[in-house]
Amino acid sequence: MKNIKMIVTDLDGTYLRTDKTISEYSRKIITECRNKGLLFIIATARPIRAVKDFLSESDYDGAIFHNGAVVKLGDEPFSGFGIPNPGKIISILLDAHPGLHACVEMQDRLYVNFDPGNIWEGIEYTLTDFTDLPSGEADKLLLEATSVEDMKRYEPLLPQDLYIQLSENAVAMIMNKKAEKMRAVKEIAAHYQITPEEIVAFGDDYNDMEMLQGCGIGVAMENAIDDVKRLADEVCADNDADGVAGWLEQHILNAAKEA
Template sequence: MNIDMIVTDLDNTLLRSDKTISGYTRDVLNRCRARGVRVMFATARPPRTVRRFALGFEPDAIAYHNGALVMDGGRELCQAGISGADARRIMLRLSTELPGVTLSLEQGDQLYANFDTDIVWRGEDCVRTDFSDLPDLTVYKLIVGISSPEDIARIAPLLPDYLYAQPCENTLALIMNRRATKLGGIRDVAAAHGIPMERVAAFGDDYNDIDMLRACGVGVAVDNALPEVKAAADLLCADCDADGVAHWLETNVLGQHG
């Protein structure tokens, strides 16, 4: 199995359920990179929350906000956001159409919300707002509280054509630019380094990982992944609390280069 780049989701994939990675996983990632394999993270998280993990490992590239912001070697490779005016209009419309809905968004590296975010993101620094005075700056994603993935059908008709809504962990809908996907970020990074997609291995567990698992040369779902994600993957590995990604890499990537 010839792999030149590894791409992994963070939460419930590379990270254990306590949001840490083991020394073993860190060692495997470092050994992969020492063998010339590029390592990329792809996450729905913003930069500030990734920094808090203190993983002890710096990837070669990272797609934040589900691919709305892609950094490669410490420089911005690309971004695909939502205009501040559109974000403001959509949030006000959602507030009217879905009374009581929890709404938040990421602008710059700041979270804005219409509710007490400690309920879902304990300790997160947040600006409380009704979105009527949102600055006219690029927004990376809108976040809507939902009760099931089926709620997406109520949200999608309210969006302009350049945006899409995607469920996350069955409790949130992420609204983003159609160009902002993990897969799009992977393609941009791979192209920048001359790496064919068939030589990329991707790991994930949630709905927003499905496209990258299907499109990369090898798509691997952790054992704790959603059923739909497992169905989209080529292979399965052990769950996140058993260092599944690292064990797969040691066998299939380090073994390849050994």
């Protein structure tokens, strides 16, 4: 087993159970790992506000939000890569695809032109036609998309410094090309003088693939999409069986006891 110094995990479908809870067992294992000096980093497409219900800033050492558009160490901002002129980009997309369901994430608020409840149950949002967005950069843009084909219809309309990625077969996320989970992981690791080889990463979806490939050990969840499982070094139990915690207990905590 490699000398692991940092744990990075996705949230939805990975560290979180399907009902969006974290078991006491998982919390206990993470606490034990942190007590042994390992850093615990969360890496999620979620905004900051959508993590606070189940994790406080004291529960992790660092956090990657919006796939890397916003990065924090504890409660302090660390780095970020936003999208300039979000209103203009949305206008171009809507002109080409009238009736398109779109969202803009900025300043930790969600601006939408439709009711997003069928995608994110109970989410708070601001209804808009996007002409009254606040000034500044967006963290990400989201378009309703149920397939790769849907997503590819929008790609030619985007500026060259942005990329688009399908998530959970429900939305296409548009991000700054510098806003990637693995880039943020490397930045945090370098800050603590940790190499990628000394990191174990857990994930289940397309936006976790580069992270699983780039870290010393990439672990896919049993419930991960097939593409993620194929490239991972290992597969652990599914998210509802506390797969992240189970792997850490077996390979980190128990291995340390046996050493």
